[in-house]
Amino acid sequence: MFRGLSSIIYKETIHVLRDPRTLFFMILIPGLQLTIFGFAIDLEVRDIKTVVYNLDGRRESRELLDAFQHSDSFEFVGQAFSDHELNEFIVAGEARVGIKIPPNYTDQLIRGERTTVQVLLDGSDSTVAMQALNVANAIAMARSIEILSEVLPGTGGPPIEVRPRVLFNPDMRTVNFMVPGLVGIIMQIVTMLLTAVSIVREKEQGTLEQLMVTPVSRLGLMVGKLVPYGVIGVVETVSVLLIMRLLFGVPIQGSVALLMVFSLAFLFTALGLGLLVSTIAQNQIQALQLSFIIIMPSVLLSGFVFPQETMPWIIWAIGQCIPATYFIRILRGIIIRGAGFEELWLNAAILTGMGVVVLAIATARFRKTLA
Amino acid sequence: MTAVIETRGLTRRFGHFTAVDHVDLSVEEGTIYGFLGPNGSGKSTMIRMLCGLLGPSDGNATVLGYDVVRESEQIKQSIGYMSQQFSLYTDLSVMENLQFYARIYGIPRRERSERIDEVIDIVGIGDYRKRLAANLSGGWKQRLALACSLVHRPKLMFLDEPTAGIDPVARRDLWNLLFNLSGRGVTFFVTTHYMDEAERCTHVGYIYFSKLIVSGTPNELKAMQDVRPEGTERFEVRCDRLPHAMRALNEFDYVRDATIFADSLHVLADAHSETHMKHDLDAQGFTVELITPVSPTLEDVFVTLTRERDQQRASSHV
Numbered sequence: 228m229f230r231g232l233s234s235i236i237y238k239e240t241i242h243v244l245r246d247p248r249t250l251f252f253m254i255l256i257p258g259l260q261l262t263i264f265g266f267a268i269d270l271e272v273r274d275i276k277t278v279v280y281n282l283d284g285r286r287e288s289r290e291l292l293d294a295f296q297h298s299d300s301f302e303f304v305g306q307a308f309s310d311h312e313l314n315e316f317i318v319a320g321e322a323r324v325g326i327k328i329p330p331n332y333t334d335q336l337i338r339g340e341r342t343t344v345q346v347l348l349d350g351s352d353s354t355v356a357m358q359a360l361n362v363a364n365a366i367a368m369a370r371s372i373e374i375l376s377e378v379l380p381g382t383g384g385p386p387i388e389v390r391p392r393v394l395f396n397p398d399m400r401t402v403n404f405m406v407p408g409l410v411g412i413i414m415q416i417v418t419m420l421l422t423a424v425s426i427v428r429e430k431e432q433g434t435l436e437q438l439m440v441t442p443v444s445r446l447g448l449m450v451g452k453l454v455p456y457g458v459i460g461v462v463e464t465v466s467v468l469l470i471m472r473l474l475f476g477v478p479i480q481g482s483v484a485l486l487m488v489f490s491l492a493f494l495f496t497a498l499g500l501g502l503l504v505s506t507i508a509q510n511q512i513q514a515l516q517l518s519f520i521i522i523m524p525s526v527l528l529s530g531f532v533f534p535q536e537t538m539p540w541i542i543w544a545i546g547q548c549i550p551a552t553y554f555i556r557i558l559r560g561i562i563i564r565g566a567g568f569e570e571l572w573l574n575a576a577i578l579t580g581m582g583v584v585v586l587a588i589a590t591a592r593f594r595k596t597l598a
Numbered sequence: 599m600t601a602v603i604e605t606r607g608l609t610r611r612f613g614h615f616t617a618v619d620h621v622d623l624s625v626e627e628g629t630i631y632g633f634l635g636p637n638g639s640g641k642s643t644m645i646r647m648l649c650g651l652l653g654p655s656d657g658n659a660t661v662l663g664y665d666v667v668r669e670s671e672q673i674k675q676s677i678g679y680m681s682q683q684f685s686l687y688t689d690l691s692v693m694e695n696l697q698f699y700a701r702i703y704g705i706p707r708r709e710r711s712e713r714i715d716e717v718i719d720i721v722g723i724g725d726y727r728k729r730l731a732a733n734l735s736g737g738w739k740q741r742l743a744l745a746c747s748l749v750h751r752p753k754l755m756f757l758d759e760p761t762a763g764i765d766p767v768a769r770r771d772l773w774n775l776l777f778n779l780s781g782r783g784v785t786f787f788v789t790t791h792y793m794d795e796a797e798r799c800t801h802v803g804y805i806y807f808s809k810l811i812v813s814g815t816p817n818e819l820k821a822m823q824d825v826r827p828e829g830t831e832r833f834e835v836r837c838d839r840l841p842h843a844m845r846a847l848n849e850f851d852y853v854r855d856a857t858i859f860a861d862s863l864h865v866l867a868d869a870h871s872e873t874h875m876k877h878d879l880d881a882q883g884f885t886v887e888l889i890t891p892v893s894p895t896l897e898d899v900f901v902t903l904t905r906e907r908d909q910q911r912a913s914s915h916v
């Protein structure tokens with residue numbers, strides 16, 4: 228049934244060790260991705276460029292501006308002297324936030340009246356705008372309470388205080404959140420692409436046809452192709468996890484053994500996807516394009532970057548059909564929350580089920596394309 | 599003599615297109631069977647069916663006594679196949695390619711090196727053992743491909759246009775190799791569209807528009823009625839201005855057909871018409887060097903048969 232298996236593995240190993248492109252995929256691409264996602268993507272927003280138009284200029288107004296400046300979120304980059312100029316700063320992209328303090332700010336406060344500080348936001352980057360809005364509101368609230376407690380002595384602050392305690396990832400580091408997900412994405416790209424390309428290349432060179440006239444069995448050929456890339460996938464997983472642990476300092480809270488076992492379920496699915504791609508693509512370029520069609524939703528809809536909870540239901544539903552969704556849950560569960568088998572087995576079971584289905588389709592198609 | 603390939607009404611359709619149309623073919627053991635036909639006439643499809651790569655749509659075929667559909671695995675064990683593109687792993691060395699195929703065919707470890715040495719010896723690639731297949735010239739790549747497909751000592755070899763795109767010297771060397779192997783009892787089924795290669799084959803079949811038109815030894819084909827109708831003779835005519843002379847000859851009522859053959863004309867005409875022909879050509883101002891009777895070449899055979907078929911096709915379409 229597995230006739231020719233060992234010969235295929237032997238040959239495939241030589242290919243991997245000798246082909247610079249494969250090594251390139253294996254080493255450079257994951258390294259590049261880790262650097263980009265791990266270091267460059269930082270969802271925490273700091274030092275938003277801010278321009279100030281202060282029509283009041285007295286102590287009260289300066290205190291408010293100090294509060295903004297001390298919040299870490301805002302960085303003052305200039306002063307405007309007219310509404311038009313304030314606007315221009317934002318249109319030109321020199322500032323994302325404009326703060327306008329009215330001329331009668333201090334007067335109104337002293338009289339105990341309500342005053343209005345205008346905050347202009349550049350909404351083109353919604354994350355930045357949201358962050359600026361939240362912090363601005365918080366600052367205004369804090370100042371208001373301070374002023375109120377001066378006016379009404381003895382109250383000592385607001386009656387309700389929220390005292391949050393972040394259970395996992397207490398420092399709320401983006402790295403801790405992103406890198407575990409990244410492990411899954413990298414594993415999928417590497418194993419799927421390598422498997423697909425290795426088979427499609429044989430199609431291009433005509434060696435696949437040559438193999439089909441030898442007594443090698445279909446299963447022997449398929450498994451022979453999958454095993455070496457499965458091994459590479461495992462090595463890749465371990466090294467990416469090591470980089471995560473050592474370079475980015477993300478601790479693994481749960482069981483490493485469980486993580487490896489569940490990773491195998493995902494690896495299995497990714498290899499199946501690679502095989503499926505190879506049965507559709509006729510050349511390496513098509514294989515690359517097809518792989519990226521599969522990888523795109525894995526990056527965007529799996530919860531890797533954007534939370535799935537807020538997606539429209541149809542997009543959410545698509546997300547539930549993506550293997551990466553479940554693997555990223557497993558990764559974050561084990562690495563960040565220290566979750567165990569009881570909490571995560573369902574995800575692993577779904578992954579395995581998907582792998583079986585994908586592999587079955589790929590196997591059936593593999594027969595057709597070669598028969 | 600036993601037949602190693604035997605087909606009955608073998609047919610393969612791709613959608614509405616029939617690539618191979620009811621072919622009855624028999625290839626005897628020990629022959630070098632040349633399978634000829636223009637591009638797209640169904641040669642490769644035929645080979646793929648015989649190797650068990652493609653299932654037939656209709657009809658049946660046995661190869662080495664095994665049915666191509668039900669027993670394709672047994673067939674694969676004892677045939678060799680070399681495609682037009684010399685399917686080698688270019689990032690593997692000569693030895694590694696041979697090792698791989700030896701393993702694939704399940705040759706036991708202790709016999710492997712002996713078998714590999716044997717095929718290296720046959721194709722004479724011993725000096726390049728360590729070289730990557732990518733760095734071999736076309737002719738050597740082809741020899742390596744041949745060696746790879748010989749490593750399991752096949753009784754029957756399928757070669758799909760083995761000499762496409764290699765230089766004339768390598769082409770001649772390959773044919774010498776084939777004769778050598780044929781002497782060891784290997785049967786060859788070779789597709790080609792080179793007429794000079796067809797002349798070297800012991801048996802020849804000609805496929806045209808998916809149908810096998812003729813099959814036999816070159817001498818049998820040359821003696822066919824269609825090729826040499828009663829009361830006609832073939833002449834070689836050497837003269838100046840060949841294209842004009844050809845047109846002029848085709849006008850003469852005793853000339854059936856005239857075609858240019860390199861630097862002369864081949865003319866199918868009434869028997870003993872050479873004096874007549876010389877006179878008529880002289881009269882039209884051609885300088886005739888020579889008119890001599892010749893036996894038909896395979897190219898003559900195929901050109902004649904192709905013309906006949908085209909006329910039949912044309913008339914059946916009217």
